[in-house]
Amino acid sequence: MAQEFTLGIEEEFQIVDPNTRELRSRVAEILDEGMMLLGEQLKPEMHQSMVEVGTGVCRNIQEARADVVRLRRTVAMLAHKKNLRIVAASTHPFSHWKDQEITPNERYFQLIEEMQQLARALSIYGLHVHVGIENRDDAIHIMNAARYFLPHILTLSTSSPFWIGRNTGLKSYRSEVFKQFPRTGIPDYFGSASEFDNYVKLLIKTGCIDNGKKIWWDLRPHPIFPTLEFRICDLPSKVDEVIAIAALFQAVVAKLYKLLRQNMGFRLYRRMLIEENKWRAVRYGLDGKLLDLGKQAEVPVRSLILELLEFVDDVVDDLGSRSELEYIHTILKEGTSADRQLRVFEETNGDLHAVVDNLIEETLQGVLEPGVVSAASPQPA
Numbered sequence: 001m002a003q004e005f006t007l008g009i010e011e012e013f014q015i016v017d018p019n020t021r022e023l024r025s026r027v028a029e030i031l032d033e034g035m036m037l038l039g040e041q042l043k044p045e046m047h048q049s050m051v052e053v054g055t056g057v058c059r060n061i062q063e064a065r066a067d068v069v070r071l072r073r074t075v076a077m078l079a080h081k082k083n084l085r086i087v088a089a090s091t092h093p094f095s096h097w098k099d100q101e102i103t104p105n106e107r108y109f110q111l112i113e114e115m116q117q118l119a120r121a122l123s124i125y126g127l128h129v130h131v132g133i134e135n136r137d138d139a140i141h142i143m144n145a146a147r148y149f150l151p152h153i154l155t156l157s158t159s160s161p162f163w164i165g166r167n168t169g170l171k172s173y174r175s176e177v178f179k180q181f182p183r184t185g186i187p188d189y190f191g192s193a194s195e196f197d198n199y200v201k202l203l204i205k206t207g208c209i210d211n212g213k214k215i216w217w218d219l220r221p222h223p224i225f226p227t228l229e230f231r232i233c234d235l236p237s238k239v240d241e242v243i244a245i246a247a248l249f250q251a252v253v254a255k256l257y258k259l260l261r262q263n264m265g266f267r268l269y270r271r272m273l274i275e276e277n278k279w280r281a282v283r284y285g286l287d288g289k290l291l292d293l294g295k296q297a298e299v300p301v302r303s304l305i306l307e308l309l310e311f312v313d314d315v316v317d318d319l320g321s322r323s324e325l326e327y328i329h330t331i332l333k334e335g336t337s338a339d340r341q342l343r344v345f346e347e348t349n350g351d352l353h354a355v356v357d358n359l360i361e362e363t364l365q366g367v368l369e370p371g372v373v374s375a376a377s378p379q380p381a
Helices: 028-041 061-081 106-115 136-157 173-178 193-205 239-261 271-287 301-319 327-334 337-347 352-363
Strands: 007-016 042-044 050-054 085-087 127-132 219-221 227-230 289-292 297-300
Touching: 007 061, 007 239, 007 352, 028 042, 028 050, 028 061, 050 061, 061 085, 061 239, 085 352, 127 239, 136 193, 136 219, 136 227, 136 239, 136 271, 136 289, 136 301, 173 271, 239 301, 239 327, 271 289, 271 301, 271 337, 289 301, 297 301, 301 327, 337 352
Parallel strands: none
Antiparallel strands: 007 050, 007 085, 007 127, 042 050, 127 227, 219 227, 289 297
């Protein structure tokens, strides 16, 4: 392909005490050595119980996997030195947001001043996938069409069924927490890059935002990099899940780019209709039904995911991601992190500590080298 669909993957991890299994506001303890080893690929976030890592610009999904594994391994070992663990999931099963300390940074203080409790309560963790698109008008056209598939792919990533010790009944409670922020959710469509730019300029001119980073949609043209940034997903617990989902986003972009080059349009739907599907994804995950808006009918999610895989199939070999995408079938069969958390919860008679222990193990599945002490083993108190 002439267009290189480069990849970048950002993961936000929970910092957890292996003895109490609670969130710990101790990111500062791993930052100094972490930044020596990883540089700008590691950074703190608003809550000190979170640490974020981001890959470099990866030419293909294999490079992305190698960087994701390296970053998880490095951060896990840095945490282990401080008797801490990392967890890949979008909410902590029982820790309360009010107990998490804010990182002392002017940007975060300003955000809290603006958003008040909404910002303080934002103890959620996400996965962001960047796919490179050089031409900004192409990026807008692809974003318009790709919005339709966002709820589908959210169902594959769900990892936040619990909130402050309660089974919420939702598969992605993170989505509902973030929904309280302005400028979130499914974006509407734009006729061109200039139309989108004028929208951003108007918000800045009228004091709504001071920069484009405060547009937090589920999919956006990145305000700095020449990428489309997919932000809808929960953070899956296993690396294989992260890579499969990133490969699927890349394939969707490549397929829509191919159709665009062939002057073949993809039907666009209003935000309000796609939001109906997002709610179903949030509530039921893989076990629900989404609306096939073309057929105007409910269809089981798993059937729609198989249709999506078929839709992108003709670009997969060009991308070299067939093996990575094959793992989508495993997710369809075994369920997501949310499904597994709920199974552990049921099998242990509601033991949320056991849920955290399982998350710690899954976070490092396929990450630690043979012979390395398990990063899930608690140390004596």
